Amino acid sequence: MPIVRTKKELAKQLKTSNYRKGIGLVPTMGALHKGHEFLVQKAVEQNDLVVVSIFVNPTQFDKQEDLEKYPKTLEADVSLIKKVDENIIVFAPSEQEVYGENISSKNYDFEGLDKVMEGSFRDDHFNGVGTIVEALFLLVKPDRAYFGEKDFQQLRIIQKLVEIERIPVEIVACPIVREPHGLAMSSRNERLSTEIRQKAAFIHETLKSAKKFFGTKSAYYVKEKVKESFDSHSEFGLEYIEITDVETLTPVKEKKEGQKYRAFIAVYAEGVRLIDNIALN
Numbered sequence: 001m002p003i004v005r006t007k008k009e010l011a012k013q014l015k016t017s018n019y020r021k022g023i024g025l026v027p028t029m030g031a032l033h034k035g036h037e038f039l040v041q042k043a044v045e046q047n048d049l050v051v052v053s054i055f056v057n058p059t060q061f062d063k064q065e066d067l068e069k070y071p072k073t074l075e076a077d078v079s080l081i082k083k084v085d086e087n088i089i090v091f092a093p094s095e096q097e098v099y100g101e102n103i104s105s106k107n108y109d110f111e112g113l114d115k116v117m118e119g120s121f122r123d124d125h126f127n128g129v130g131t132i133v134e135a136l137f138l139l140v141k142p143d144r145a146y147f148g149e150k151d152f153q154q155l156r157i158i159q160k161l162v163e164i165e166r167i168p169v170e171i172v173a174c175p176i177v178r179e180p181h182g183l184a185m186s187s188r189n190e191r192l193s194t195e196i197r198q199k200a201a202f203i204h205e206t207l208k209s210a211k212k213f214f215g216t217k218s219a220y221y222v223k224e225k226v227k228e229s230f231d232s233h234s235e236f237g238l239e240y241i242e243i244t245d246v247e248t249l250t251p252v253k254e255k256k257e258g259q260k261y262r263a264f265i266a267v268y269a270e271g272v273r274l275i276d277n278i279a280l281n
Helices: 007-014 034-046 064-069 074-084 095-099 125-140 149-165 187-191 194-199 201-214 219-232
Strands: 023-028 049-054 089-091 144-148 170-174 236-245 261-269 272-279
Touching: 007 049, 007 089, 007 125, 023 034, 023 125, 034 049, 034 074, 034 144, 034 170, 049 074, 049 125, 074 089, 089 125, 125 149, 144 149, 149 170, 149 261, 149 272, 187 272, 194 201, 201 219, 201 236, 201 261, 201 272, 219 236, 219 261
Parallel strands: 023 049, 023 144, 049 089, 144 170
Antiparallel strands: 236 261, 261 272
């Protein structure tokens, strides 16, 4: 399995043959789990060649301590990827290889998609995401790129990025992969104790209850019920619960016929920030 460290090496690998079905890209920050494995498997099924990038992107972290804590597990990541297909190209560059001496992000106009929820709590986060994803698109020139719906706001940002920068790539959205008890799979889950990791099934159960209520109740009522549910679960700290229009991510005040809505949640447990979401209709 080729492990490529430089842009030059990557370009050389991508020139080796013609790809009838195309090239697939799975951008990651490493610390891979079964959620990532699902994305990689999907990419392998739909493309002749797949590139998985492993790069902990400094410009999307608003806190230096979070960047320093992010796990770097390249050997284990490569083993997981190899299980799917041994011909996948792993692109694992350094910060300098990607950014040179100027480690900074571009500024994008995401038309408000970046100003709510995660954008309200993580300064400049989505500019950093956009910067690295655009750079990877320009390097790999994939026909398809794969993103999980767990980071649904990020998914919408990437879709908008492709639109405003006119990048010829299909964005393939993949469903949330969950642990057996329901917690959305995330690299951050490894930082939770066994007990809290099990109890964190409460987050997904709360979202499922929100979906049930949303059928007959207002968005305001649903959000208040979610907040109340956290009163009896002191081990979890609710940062936000939001219900938005799927396309614009605008918080809903009054439901409209024919509109699609989604509920988003961010929770702290043992100092670890967990996010999840669910389609409501």
